[in-house]
Amino acid sequence: MTEIARVERRSGRPRSEDADRAIIEATLDLLAESGIAGTSIEGIAARAGVGKTTIYRRWRGLESLICDAMLTLKGPLPTLSGASLRDDLLSIAEAAARSRESARNRKVYACFVGEMSRYPALDAQYRETVIAPRRELTRGALRRAIERGELRDDLDLEVMSEIVTAPTLHWMLHHPDQTPSRELLEQLLDGVLGGLRPRA
Amino acid sequence: MTEIARVERRSGRPRSEDADRAIIEATLDLLAESGIAGTSIEGIAARAGVGKTTIYRRWRGLESLICDAMLTLKGPLPTLSGASLRDDLLSIAEAAARSRESARNRKVYACFVGEMSRYPALDAQYRETVIAPRRELTRGALRRAIERGELRDDLDLEVMSEIVTAPTLHWMLHHPDQTPSRELLEQLLDGVLGGLRPRA
């Protein structure tokens, strides 16, 4: 909805879809390199090989454009097998890792953490379309696991959700030049689920 | 070391320590409000009520100034009682929470996450003077706990360190408008140490 209405086409030269793609790609590239504050319409136009007019004709401004670019960043939500809590959480972690496979995407996520709060429209859309569905996915998996007796029921769901997701996200955030191996994801998850104290 | 050498004082008007303090405070304020990219010498001078000359006389440039400002951000390292792993880790978590008590400091930390990598000198100093000592403190506590049999010894120390610190740091990073209660810190820590599966 941030894009300017594409009114019913009647006549004249149609808008180039190549330009659309080039603009979005250039936006993500610049976000990764220079952060939100360092990304400008002029820079995007130059990198995309496009006139500024072409951008202003499609988006209201920088924030709208970044909103749209952001949406192309996130992959599809994983479908959970439901076989076990471990399987579900591993699927979620792997989906997160997959959307951070390219160095560019990792850097874009990193710059969002600190800068997003200064761009309210962007922040709201990010929370609603990216964070919230994934959060709900995790909470659902945890709820089902509690019902099946796979999880303690004496801890707040919010606290458990934090414990389960934080190590993976924290690792990925602070290792922007690496991709976590499947082994690492499993080690983190198993450590979290089983606990760090020796079983008596 | 980033500060311009304060040569042997001989005569003339001495530099104002009030100006020093005002400059550092203004720098941290602006970092919190606008991030690194949005912080300028002009802005700092204006907010501190100081001439630009006064800043350029003391620091080589913006990055040097931010380096010095950053050092005033971190409180002292906590001393660990060594009584138990839980006590030690709780002390570490509380020290981290304490240095994030003010909303301003929380926002400064948040902006560092995404932007720091674009400022190599700043990044190196931050890792060396802030992150490394705290990391070593945690690893030491974990090592001693393994020796005492308080911890599993089948997990990589790196992985355990990640699991132990991530939930607290992740929570604080994504709740920049709150301070974690002692109860929350304990819940997170106890969940991590005890694990999320029910004890058989």
Add this chain to the structure above:
DNA sequence: CCGATACGACACGTGAGCGTATCGAAACAA
């Protein structure tokens, strides 16, 4: 008092990005 240095204030020219406007050419519908 005198020389030295720091103080805040202000001005300089430079460069970047803003959002808008205008250009001739290109790509479509009728």
Add this chain to the structure above:
DNA sequence: TTGTTTCGATACGCTCACGTGTCGTATCGG
């Protein structure tokens, strides 16, 4: 072909920060 719309390019006036230099004033040592 004609009319319409988009294309990339370029230029506009505006604002902001850069780093430097220069004011007159304030504060120190000797």
